[in-house]
Amino acid sequence: MLPKNKLAIASALIVCAALASACKSSSPHSADAPGGTTGAGGAGPVSATNCPASATKAIGDGAEIKVGIVLPQSGPFAALSTVATGVSAYFDSVNADGGVAGHKLKLLVKDDGYDPSKTVVADNELISQDQIFATVAQVGTPTVAATQKLHEQTCTPQLWVQAGDPTISADFGAHPWTTNGILAYNTESAMWGQYIKAHKPGATVAMLALNNDFGGEYTTGVNKAAKTDGFSVATVQKVDPTATSVSSQITTILSKRPDVVIGAVGGAFCSKFMQGLAQGGYQGITIVTTACSSVNSFFKPVDPAGDKVFSLSTAPTLGASAEQGVTRYESDLRKYGNGVSPADNNVQAGYNCATLFVAALNAAAASPGGLTRVSLMNAAWTLNYAAPLAIGPAKLSGANDAYALETAQMTQYDAASHTQKPTGEKFDEEGKSGAN
Secondary structure: OOOOOHHHHHHHOOOOOOOOOOOOOOOOOOOOOOOOOOOOOOOOOOOOOOOHHHOOOOOOOOOOEEEEEEEEOOOHHHHHHHHHHHHHHHHHHHHOOOOOOEEEEEEEEEEEEHHHHHHHHHHHHHHOHHHHHHHHOOEOOHHHHHHHHHHHHHHOOEEEEEEEOOHHHHOOOOOOOEEEOOOOOHHHHHHHHHHHHOOOOOOOEEEEEEOOHHHHHHHHHHHHHHHHHHOOOEEEEEEEEOOOOOOOHHHHHHHHOOOOOEEEEEOHHHHHHHHHHHHOOOOOOOEEEEEHHHHHHHHHHOOOOOOOOEEEOOOOOOOOOOOOOHHHHHHHHHHHOOOOOOHHHHHHHHHHHHHHHHHHHHHHHOOOOOOOOHHHHHHHHHHEEEEOOOOOEEOOOOOOOOOOEEEEEEEEEOOOOEEEEEEEEEOOOOHHHHHH
C-alpha cells in the first residue's frame, strides 16, 4: 500500500471502473488454472490519454508476444542473470502448452552490467527496434529508475521489476507503467525489525550498505524499524558498487561490537560481506537481503562463512513440499532450466514474476478490448493471484495497494546441507507496507 501522501495524489488520477472477470481457458497456465486466480479484466486504473495508438491496439490473432528483460549478465552483479533463466523456463512451459490465448511468448534478453546508462540503451532497443509488448523482471533499482520515463512515454508495461525501492517500483501515482515483483525494501526492513525485536530486544545493529539507491532505501527502512522495534543502529558503513573490497567497512562494523549485523548489499558483495564477518570472528546474528539469498551464487562459494546467516524468502519450501505450484516449478526447471538449481533464489524470483506476467496476460486477453498494452497494465494493477512460488498472495489494487508481495518467511543457511532452512517464522505485511 502507498503512503498516505502518495495515495492522495494517486487517487486524484484514478477513475474506477467495473472489472471484467478473468479469462477461463483450458490451458493449465490460464489465470484460473491451479496455482492462482486473478480478478482483473478490461477496465482499470491506467489512463491511455497520452499513449500512442499502438498501446490500445489489440495484438493480432496468433501473433507472437515479444517480451524483453534487461539485467546484468556481466560484472559484479552477474549472478542475478539467472532471473532470466527462471522467466525463460516458465515461458517455455507455457509455450509447450499452447501459449497465452493462442499467442506464443518470445523472450529477448539484454545485458546491462547493472549500469543504468547501458540499461537505457538496451531498453530503448527493445522498445523501438524489437517492438516488444512489455518487459518483465528487469533487475536493479537504479536501472529501473533510469528507464521508467521511456516506458511511460511509450506506454510499454514494465512489469514485476526486481527493484524494491517503493518510490520507484510501487508508486502507482508517479509510475503507473511499473509494477514491483519482489519484497519492497521497506517491507523487508520492517520484517527484519520484527525479527530483531523478538530475538534480541534492544539490540545494537550495524549495517553494510551499497552506496546507491538500493542501499539507501534499506538504510532508511532499518532506521525506521529501529524506532518502531526498539533497537539502535550503531553504524552504517557504505560501499561503492564498483569497489573490490569491504574489509575496511567490516573492521569498523566489528569495532562497534554489534548484536546484529545487516548486509544491505547484493551481487558479489553478498559473499564478501559474509566472508569478512566470518574472518573477523563475528558470532552474533547476521541478516542479508533477499538479493543475497542464492545458495549457489553467494553462500556455497564461501562455505562455511554463511553458516547460520538469516534471510527472508517469499517462496515456499522446495523438495518436501507437496504443493502443486512447487511441483510444477521443479518439473519446468528440469525440462527448460538448462541445468540451473531449483534452489537458486534468483531463478525462483524470475519464474515467479513470469507466472504473474502470464496471469495478467490472460486477464487482459479476456477484457472487452482484447490484449493491448493498456489492458495488460490494467490487469497487472488489479491482480489478485496465488502465485505458485509465493507463500502469500500477489495482490494489487492500483493506488490502494501497489505492493505485490508482502508475505515472507525467515530462513537460515545450513552450510552442512547447503540449504536455506525455514525457521518457522512467517511475516505478513499484506496491506500494511505503506504505513511502515
